[in-house]
Amino acid sequence: MPRVLSDSDVTDFRDRACAVAARLFAAKGVEGVTMRELASALGVSAMTPYRYFRDKDDILAAVRARAFERFAEKLETAYAGPGTVVERAHAKGDAYVRFALEEPATYRLMFDLSQPTEEQYPDLVRAMTRARATMTSHVRDLVAEGIISGDPELIGHVFWAMLHGAVTLQLAGKLSAQYKQSPQYGIDQILAEAGRALGEGFRAGVPKRRE
């Protein structure tokens, strides 16, 4: 099998490895997947992935970068749909939640409280920057249309934090009704009410109380 590798060979292997790794991670969690397992799933020997990735962290960073790209695409697609700005913003929020709940392991991987080694991976930084911009960009339109008022960047981060918080509480099992004692609320109700309240709070024309 050995022959001189072209750049595209390297890229191909990395892509294939990332796809397989992402699938394994989603199925068994990041820590539950071993390098030997990944290598075997790729049909190569245990050490071969090390020719294409520095170490396990390197694979992880590559998988994360691809996940951010995919995530950004889903949000953009959702926002590009039909309807008013408000409806499309809603669709974007729905897409956010759907992605997180359908691929919890992926979402976790993306937003895991992480090592300070992130900036060593330029692709990851690029993907994260894109995704970040995507997540809040629609707020600009809402402000431009006079539906809400304020700094779009700041408001975008507020909505983002809200979505992220609800989603991660859900994924951590903190919202599940398993330990219920009083009427319990699911993530849908929480986000509906949060969206309503935030829309109200940011509505154009409402004077801001206390700085």
Added chain:
Amino acid sequence: MPRVLSDSDVTDFRDRACAVAARLFAAKGVEGVTMRELASALGVSAMTPYRYFRDKDDILAAVRARAFERFAEKLETAYAGPGTVVERAHAKGDAYVRFALEEPATYRLMFDLSQPTEEQYPDLVRAMTRARATMTSHVRDLVAEGIISGDPELIGHVFWAMLHGAVTLQLAGKLSAQYKQSPQYGIDQILAEAGRALGEGFRAGVPKRRE
């Protein structure tokens, strides 16, 4: 050293082990601490902890339960302070954020997207239930005083999700200005604006638009 262990001996060892483990976890992360290391820090042999805990997960659950208790106490203390209901609610929120940012590893441990093995640990379930109730209980007072209106349970969860989202984005490095391009916002600004908007959106007397 061997002699018959009393119940309090067992409890003492478990407490001591949890304290040491919590310190190690906070310093080096959960995965970065080995059982041998913990045993050595306790001054016992590598296998001794296994007489008091089923396995590493068991220790983790015990540490988490204690962390939830401590967290709940901090929130309660903050809310028990002087001032109006609104000021005390604010103090509670501040205490929440302070805890999370001062002990990121602990907060992470508590809210880590987790295995479905949680309900096997009754102490942990109890502690989580207490903490959950603590986190949103003050909303009842806000409603009772006519400052906001709505279902306290639901509103409490909205505020909780907001705090949790902002805190975890911060801890994940997603809010840091390292990749900045436009005026960047920190967690303080985001939470201040979010609090203002939510207070507005839940203010008593404001009619709710669309169901």
Added chain:
DNA sequence: CACTATAAATTTACACTGTAAAATAATTGT
């Protein structure tokens, strides 16, 4: 008091991890 049953603690052992280093095998330019 010895002496033994018992239970705490340690030692040893094992399968598995990430990955470094050595050995092998296949391709390419001469």
Added chain:
DNA sequence: ACAATTATTTTACAGTGTAAATTTATAGTG
């Protein structure tokens, strides 16, 4: 046809969680 190069595999190792065997010290009995 051969030598240099390089992809790949094999072997090896330190470190992990923890099961099993072994040691050690106590407590209850005669």
